[in-house]
Amino acid sequence: MRLIVQKYGGTSVGTPERICNVARRILETQRKGCRVVAVISAMAGVTDQLVKLAKAVSPQPTERELDILLATGEGAASALTAMAVNALGGTAISVTGAQAGILTDHHHTKARIANISPKQIHEMLSEDYIVIVAGFQGQTPEGDMTTLGRGGSDLTAIALAGALNADACQIFTDVDGVFTCDPRVVLDAKKVSEIAYDEMLEMAGSGAKVMQSRAVEFAKKFGVEFEVRSTFTKRRGTITKEETPSMEDVVVRGISLDRHQAKLSIAGVRDEPGMAARIFSNIAAAHIIVDMIVQNASISGTTDVSFTIHEDELENARTILMPVIGQIGAKRLNTIAGVAKLSVVGIGMRSHSGVAARMFECMGKSGINIQLVSTSEIKIAVIIDEKDAERAAQLIHAEFGLARLLASPSATRPLA
Amino acid sequence: MRLIVQKYGGTSVGTPERICNVARRILETQRKGCRVVAVISAMAGVTDQLVKLAKAVSPQPTERELDILLATGEGAASALTAMAVNALGGTAISVTGAQAGILTDHHHTKARIANISPKQIHEMLSEDYIVIVAGFQGQTPEGDMTTLGRGGSDLTAIALAGALNADACQIFTDVDGVFTCDPRVVLDAKKVSEIAYDEMLEMAGSGAKVMQSRAVEFAKKFGVEFEVRSTFTKRRGTITKEETPSMEDVVVRGISLDRHQAKLSIAGVRDEPGMAARIFSNIAAAHIIVDMIVQNASISGTTDVSFTIHEDELENARTILMPVIGQIGAKRLNTIAGVAKLSVVGIGMRSHSGVAARMFECMGKSGINIQLVSTSEIKIAVIIDEKDAERAAQLIHAEFGLARLLASPSATRPLA
Numbered sequence: 001m002r003l004i005v006q007k008y009g010g011t012s013v014g015t016p017e018r019i020c021n022v023a024r025r026i027l028e029t030q031r032k033g034c035r036v037v038a039v040i041s042a043m044a045g046v047t048d049q050l051v052k053l054a055k056a057v058s059p060q061p062t063e064r065e066l067d068i069l070l071a072t073g074e075g076a077a078s079a080l081t082a083m084a085v086n087a088l089g090g091t092a093i094s095v096t097g098a099q100a101g102i103l104t105d106h107h108h109t110k111a112r113i114a115n116i117s118p119k120q121i122h123e124m125l126s127e128d129y130i131v132i133v134a135g136f137q138g139q140t141p142e143g144d145m146t147t148l149g150r151g152g153s154d155l156t157a158i159a160l161a162g163a164l165n166a167d168a169c170q171i172f173t174d175v176d177g178v179f180t181c182d183p184r185v186v187l188d189a190k191k192v193s194e195i196a197y198d199e200m201l202e203m204a205g206s207g208a209k210v211m212q213s214r215a216v217e218f219a220k221k222f223g224v225e226f227e228v229r230s231t232f233t234k235r236r237g238t239i240t241k242e243e244t245p246s247m248e249d250v251v252v253r254g255i256s257l258d259r260h261q262a263k264l265s266i267a268g269v270r271d272e273p274g275m276a277a278r279i280f281s282n283i284a285a286a287h288i289i290v291d292m293i294v295q296n297a298s299i300s301g302t303t304d305v306s307f308t309i310h311e312d313e314l315e316n317a318r319t320i321l322m323p324v325i326g327q328i329g330a331k332r333l334n335t336i337a338g339v340a341k342l343s344v345v346g347i348g349m350r351s352h353s354g355v356a357a358r359m360f361e362c363m364g365k366s367g368i369n370i371q372l373v374s375t376s377e378i379k380i381a382v383i384i385d386e387k388d389a390e391r392a393a394q395l396i397h398a399e400f401g402l403a404r405l406l407a408s409p410s411a412t413r414p415l416a
Numbered sequence: 417m418r419l420i421v422q423k424y425g426g427t428s429v430g431t432p433e434r435i436c437n438v439a440r441r442i443l444e445t446q447r448k449g450c451r452v453v454a455v456i457s458a459m460a461g462v463t464d465q466l467v468k469l470a471k472a473v474s475p476q477p478t479e480r481e482l483d484i485l486l487a488t489g490e491g492a493a494s495a496l497t498a499m500a501v502n503a504l505g506g507t508a509i510s511v512t513g514a515q516a517g518i519l520t521d522h523h524h525t526k527a528r529i530a531n532i533s534p535k536q537i538h539e540m541l542s543e544d545y546i547v548i549v550a551g552f553q554g555q556t557p558e559g560d561m562t563t564l565g566r567g568g569s570d571l572t573a574i575a576l577a578g579a580l581n582a583d584a585c586q587i588f589t590d591v592d593g594v595f596t597c598d599p600r601v602v603l604d605a606k607k608v609s610e611i612a613y614d615e616m617l618e619m620a621g622s623g624a625k626v627m628q629s630r631a632v633e634f635a636k637k638f639g640v641e642f643e644v645r646s647t648f649t650k651r652r653g654t655i656t657k658e659e660t661p662s663m664e665d666v667v668v669r670g671i672s673l674d675r676h677q678a679k680l681s682i683a684g685v686r687d688e689p690g691m692a693a694r695i696f697s698n699i700a701a702a703h704i705i706v707d708m709i710v711q712n713a714s715i716s717g718t719t720d721v722s723f724t725i726h727e728d729e730l731e732n733a734r735t736i737l738m739p740v741i742g743q744i745g746a747k748r749l750n751t752i753a754g755v756a757k758l759s760v761v762g763i764g765m766r767s768h769s770g771v772a773a774r775m776f777e778c779m780g781k782s783g784i785n786i787q788l789v790s791t792s793e794i795k796i797a798v799i800i801d802e803k804d805a806e807r808a809a810q811l812i813h814a815e816f817g818l819a820r821l822l823a824s825p826s827a828t829r830p831l832a
Contacts, residue, residue: 016472023473050492056432057439057496058503065502065510069495072488076466079485080473086481087474094481099559143515 002167003125004029007039007135007157011174012231013077014044016084022231023084023092025172026130030090035125037164039135039157040081042073063108067147070109071097074134074153082132092130095120097137097145100160104138104146111138111146113155113218116163133160151212158215162222169219169226170237171211176230177238178203178210180402181255185390188403192254193236196243199253202345202379216240243347251348251355252400255393258341261291262311263372263383264321268331269305271298278328279305282320288313291341292374292381302331306372308383311337339371340389343381344396356380362399368392418583419541420445423455423551423573427590428647429493430460432500438647439500439508441588442546446506451541453580455551455573456497458489479524483563486525487513490550490569498548508546511536513553513561516576520554520562527554527562529571529634532579549576567628574631578638585635585642586653587627592646593654594619594626596818597671601806604819608669609652612659612763615669618795622672622759632656659763667764667771668816671809674757677707678727679787679799680737684747685721687714694744695721698736704729708757708790708797718747722788724799727753755787756805759797760812772796778815784808 006026013019022038029036050069054061061069078094085092101118104111124131135153138146148155154171161169178200181189195203197220204213210228219226219240229237269275276295283290293307309317314337325333349355356373359380363370368391372383384392397403422442429435438454445452466485470477477485494510501508517534520527540547551569554562564571570587577585594616597605611619613636620629626644635642635656645653685691692711699706709723725733730753741749765771772789775796779786784807788799800808813819 016469019473053432053492053496054499057435057500060503061499062502065495065498068510069492069499072492072495075491076469076485076488079481079488080469082481083470083477083485084473086478087476094484 002034003037003164004034005037005039005157005161005164005166005169006172007153007170008041008081008172008231009153009174010041010044010047012172013040013081016080018231019077019080019084020088022081022172023088023090025231026081026085026092027088027090030130034167037121037125037131037133037160037166038081039133039153039160040074040078041135041153042070043077046073046076064144067108068145070147071134071137071145074136078132078134085130085132090130091128092132093124094132094134095124096134096139097156098139098143100133100156101163102138102156102159104140104148106140106144106146108146110149111140113138113148113159116159118160118163121160121164149212149214151215154211154215155218158219158222158224158226161226162218162224169224171226171228172231173210173228174230174232175210175228176233176235177228178254180253181393181397182257185257185393186255186397186403189397190403192238194239194241194247195253196247196347197240198243198378199345199347200240202343202376203254203256248348248351250346251352252344252346252396252402253348254345254402255396256343256345257389257393258291258343259386259389260311261308261339261341261383262314262317262335262337263306263308263339264314264317265304265306265334266321266325266330266332267304267334268302270329271301271303275328276305279321279324282324283309283317286316286320288317288320292372292383294372294374308339308341308372336371338386339383340386341381341383342389342392342396343379344400345379347378349378349380358399359396362395363392366391366395418450419453419580420450421453421455421573421577421580421582421585423569423585423587424457424497424647425569425587425589426457426460426463428588429456429497432496434647435493435496435500436504438497438588439504439506441647442497442501442508443504443506446546450583453537453541453547453549453576453582454497455549455569455576456490456494457551457569458486459493462489462492480560483524484561486563487550487553487561490552494548494550501546501548506546507544508548509540510548510550511540512550513572514555514559516549516572517579518554518572518575520556520564522556522560522562524562526565527556529554529564529575532575534576534579537576537580565628565630567631570627570631571634574635574640574642577642578634578640585640587642587644588647589626589644590646590648591626591644592649592651593644594670596669597809597813598673601673601809602671602813602819605813606819608654610655610657610663611669612663613656614659614794615761615763616656618759618761618792619670619672622674622757622761622795622797664764664767666762667768668760668762668812668818669764670761670818671812672759672761673805673809674707674759675802675805676727677724677755677757677799677802678730678733678751678753679722679724679755680730680733681720681722681750682737682741682746682748683720683750684718686745687717687719691744692721695737695740698740699725699733702732702736704733704736708788708799710788710790724755724757724788752787754802755799756802757797757799758805758808758812759795760816761795763794765794765796774815775812778811779808782807782811
């Protein structure tokens with residue numbers, strides 16, 4: 001019998017009605033002759049409420065206790081889902097992350113999975129139970145509750161699918177899958193039917209928030225194929241898998257946009273070891289997340305260092321950097337808010353040359369100025385003025401013929 | 417070092433501010449040179465919300481899943497309390513019922529404690545932790561979460577106090593202790609400083625809802641002394657303990673009132689085996705809770721059977737009983753709503769004769785009609801018209817000189 005691991009996100013179980021809907025989907029899957037393990041997130045909003053309570057009793061909540069507190073959200077949602085399945089005539093049983101055998105390290109609030117031994121799940125499945133697993137949770141070897149950090153339920157599902165050697169892993173969410181671009185920006189954006197792990201990772205890291213990178217990395221590491229699809233429709237979603245030779249035929253898999261970015265450039269930095277560390281250690285200490293970092297080639301002993309952050313952090317970063325500029329003897333700090341990052345992703349870039357040139361030419365012809373460029377093997381990212389962002393996405397989407405890709409009925413909500 | 421087990425009820429941890437108040441009390445106790453284990457209930461209202469959610473997804477929620485769901489309430493509150501203690505400079509750690517070593521049978525939603533092995537708590541205490549225990553929870557030998565039924569957190573506290581051989585067990589609640597009568601009814605009702613287990617049991621079973629009977633029974637069985645006191649004041653509460661010879665000097669410990677009762681009398685029941693069973697099995701099957709049952713002595717082969725229920729159940733009970741009356745060949749069913757049960761409790765009754773006579777005389781002189789009488793060794797309960805209830809309580813309170821008992825500053829909220 002086929003074994004399917006499903007994961008339902010917070011929006012999918014956000015109300016009692018939606019929990020009943022999820023229960024019906026689980027039972028439909030079973031009736032098709034499958035055994036089902038369903039991983040459940042906390043009901044939408046619950047985690048935020050719990051965090052608010054924690055902050056109301058403590059300015060800096062103990063992380064061990066925060067894990068116990070937050071894990072109650074998934075515990076409650078999984079028990080409710082099991083009840084709903086049972087109310088519809090099924091036979092479901094809910095388990096905690098610990099009972100599911102998810103052993104982690106001791107890093108509370110962002111624990112890493114050390115080992116999975118889903119003995120209890122195997123037993124329950126062999127007794128024909130539908131097993132409902134509280135997502136996001138694990139347990140230390142000493143029996144303390146841990147949580148897996150943001151997007152942890154995706155990780156639970158993928159890790160369990162791997163450990164159980166499941167035949168399929170389905171991530172149910174509130175979008176139809178991964179799109180060639182945000183359909184609100186590019187009207188003829190299409191759902192992608194297949195995507196390689198590396199592409200998914202680059203998309204996820206570039207504003208297309210389908211899944212957290214950690215879950216995708218885990219899937220890649222253990223070769224777990226998974227499908228991202230909507231809880232609210234019956235449509236097929238996007239399958240993320242090992243790359244196949246035919247995937248390289250598509251030069252660009254998708255385009256993603258990150259808006260509300262700010263660019264900071266430090267000019268005249270001495271080309272000496274330790275300069276970058278002086279700059280970025282101060283930024284990191286303030287928990288400001290740095291995205292792109294570009295350092296130009298050194299000319300006459302000095303270099304320019306540019307990087308991007310969310311524009312909300314700009315004032316904070318400027319305050320931190322002003323004294324550093326003086327200390328390291330750099331010339332000046334230029335900052336600009338209101339920029340966007342546009343990323344073009346595709347493993348086909350490896351075998352197709354000239355992708356960057358074609359992209360830059362397309363933008364240049366339309367008078368869109370490129371302020372910063374950064375590339376990986378399968379991604380080209382540029383910083384442009386935010387007012388140009390949508391037009392650039394539309395132009396590049398058309399240039400690489402993305403709309404002609406796999407047809408899919410219209411999207412309910414956009415993604416990439 | 418003294419070891420104190422404290423229990424804080426749902427009202428005591430009902431808001432973040434109140435949780436911080438509880439944290440301060442816990443730390444004060446520690447600063448007096450005590451080790452502290454604090455048992456925490458779910459925040460007021462949370463359990464009701466969870467039950468509502470359960471009913472929204474299932475007409476008859478699976479009891480195993482209901483336990484997992486409900487236990488999240490205590491899990492969250494205990495984690496929040498631990499955070500609050502830590503935020504105030506203490507060192508607290510929260511544990512589940514399972515980690516506290518509370519092993520139960522398999523009766524989900526009303527599990528009985530089978531064994532307690534608080535090894536982890538001992539270890540944590542020896543490392544100078546304040547241990548915060550999620551109340552109401554236990555675990556089966558197979559590792560499934562169970563809950564201990566209504567008032568289960570009291571039971572957790574008393575059971576742990578026994579197992580840890582604690583020097584004191586304090587039940588913090590929203591009342592100042594046990595009173596000689598409800599101070600809203602009898603203005604000069606006084607807080608009782610000491611009460612025997614049996615008296616507490618009779619008071620609890622008679623409308624004075626300080627603690628669930630199960631917790632008191634457990635305390636009696638294992639000889640655990642406990643104090644019921646207010647979270648919101650510094651006043652001493654009421655200590656429940658083994659009876660001492662001096663306790664018998666007080667004839668009446670307290671008076672309690674149960675209003676909104678209904679009395680049902682079945683006249684002309686044949687004095688044969690099985691008659692009572694025919695009547696009450698039908699009532700029990702409908703989950704109607706029967707309080708007093710009185711059967712008069714048989715005269716000429718037939719007898720009258722009277723009993724009391726909550727008046728909200730009267731219509732339901734009447735519908736059930738009408739056909740039964742015919743089947744068993746009884747004469748008729750008389751029912752009356754709007755009656756009250758007045759109970760007079762005291763272990764001193766055992767050694768003082770004439771308590772009932774004195775009570776009846778006092779009521780008779782004031783024209784209060786007694787409709788039903790039932791007695792135990794330490795309790796006399798009467799059913800009277802609800803309109804007479806307060807006056808009767810005041811008269812009897814004065815008759816037995818209860819106001820002259822132990823002085824205590826005025827009560828914030830009444831109890832018995």
